[in-house]
Amino acid sequence: MSYRFAVLSTVGTSVLSNVERNVGRLRSGRARGLFSSKDKPPSRLAVDDELQVLFRELAKPGDEVFDDVFNLVKSDPLTYSAELNAIAAWLRNYPAKSTIGEVLIALYPTDTGNSIFSAAVIRHYLNAESLGFKERTGLSPSTVVKVDEPVVLRGFGKGVEWFRDGLMELIDKFAGRIIDLKNRGYRVVVNPTGGFKPESAYLTLIAMLAGAWRIIYSHESFREIVELPMLPLSLDPRFKNALKQVGQGVYKGVLEQVGVNVDELEDKGLVEVKDGVVNVKDWVAKLLELTG
Template identity: 30%
Template sequence: MKSLIVSTIGTSLITNPATKEERNLLNQHSNHKEKNCPEEIKLLIEKLFGSISEKLNSSDNSVIRKASAELNGILGFYNEDLSSAENDFHFLISTDTLQGIKSAEVVANFLGVKNIACQPYTVPKLTTLNKEVFSEGIKNLLKWFDETIAGYKNSGYQIIFNLTGGFKSLQGYLNTIAMFYADKIIYIFESESAELIEIPRLPIKIDNSIFENDLSKFLLLADEKLNFNEFPEIHESLIDRIDDYIILSVWGELVWNKVKYQLLKNLVELPNLIYEQSFQKCFDNIIDVREKVTVLETLAKVSNLLRSNNNNVAVLKKDGGLLYEDYKSTKIDNVPVGHFRINQGDRISCQFKNKKLYLRKYGRHDFVNNNP
């Protein structure tokens, strides 16, 4: 069975061969990106990676496994026979830091030499700079999982999370996240005699009733912060509270990303939006539930923008994703008909009247534009 292996990438490649003094310097600058990293640290990183790259490309498996926790897990998964990886694909997940990105590049180069298909992925804002930035990075990683893994799963891939590498705070989250996305976790402890540990996914059942009665609020909250008074009864584990506002917590976003495809099969009433029968018909004709979710998430964004800007439709024109505009010569009852984007190819036509947006048609660009 072909496998998709998602490996978290740490910095053991350069910290292992570094001296104590060098490790201290690397740790002090571990969250730096290339643009704000001191030149002396860049030179140190280049020196260490230069020596380790040569070592990886000329050593036997035992040396490689000692040098890289990530490759230790990968070699363990294949029983040191990398020729059996020909049908598999590897994602290498790195922090948004110079050290993390360089580490992923070295692992990718090694796998590439072995003719193993792989791709590094740097998670935006994934650093341990502070709690808020780290949390935002985890949410970006969740979004990437949600957009990426389902396609491989539907194509018959076994999903493996290799958590042998990576830093501990990330592993703590991914051990739980893997129970939602992976078929199993693999891990090897730091010991020459340690064997590969495989942890299968546990059967997790989510209580959908928590979300079913508040779909509109969860849709809005997944897009933007809400005033706590608008949603005071929400379960505390699903949110982070910032002053008088709430946002979905990492765990809230994780669970919502899983249940939304089960629950968002029909139109959901949202503030300032009116669904005309023609739009209802277009939505009901959508077969792919992921497409329905994308439409509803865009509508939640539109609703939030109107709510936070005194129902001023001009705010939709300023948004680079929506690109709202009126048709030049199309009016109904002397009210202009406009349209906005769902994505590159899909549009929604609408009219703004009485401080509400009346949605008329949804579909491909030409379908909507030819008869808005």
């Protein structure tokens, strides 16, 4: 029997930090100039640094900086990319590789130029070196490897305000994709190794709520791959039922008359109350819509 796997992976800047450590191997003078900077190393740029815009513009094959970085990654992809290392190591250790007929890889960079650049390099490697990737993972040459266009999680990496905008993106673009892929018969594997840690923590919880099949993680110090326990998470039925009664907006007094503890819902950050009217927060409504 053949299975289809979908690997959804966040993307950080490990590609860039590893290039910085091997800057002498770059051939392009422009690339060496960018990656040898002590004041503004590309992997550690502030989210509002003007160089973030530059790296968005460089994120395409044919640019001399992009091609130079790509060639380094191609020479040793599992060393240069923590994301590729985690995905490849998990596939290599999966005991029933012969049952994998297709691997779909979806990359999720944060809303920063350096992460978007890194995702573009990783995607280009997977497309251009598909056979080499299969050899490194032990997949059969006949296994189909597909790579989606990277999906930027808007708001992520933009500071504390991401909780307002980024969480909606996470639920819509990430949880929604997990549910859609499950419904299409894929075994969904989530790799939250790359990117910002607070966002990765939320992503892991959302993946569990959405019903991912496996969640894997690469320990940055030991480079070991672990499968995180799949906790049986779900929304508290009390809150779920109460939130459905709130709907599109109901007066607080009406809800309290039917036994809804509005103060508890507000304390949990699930609703907001304005002028006596209770509304479910946008991200909560989206989560309810996706998870039923």
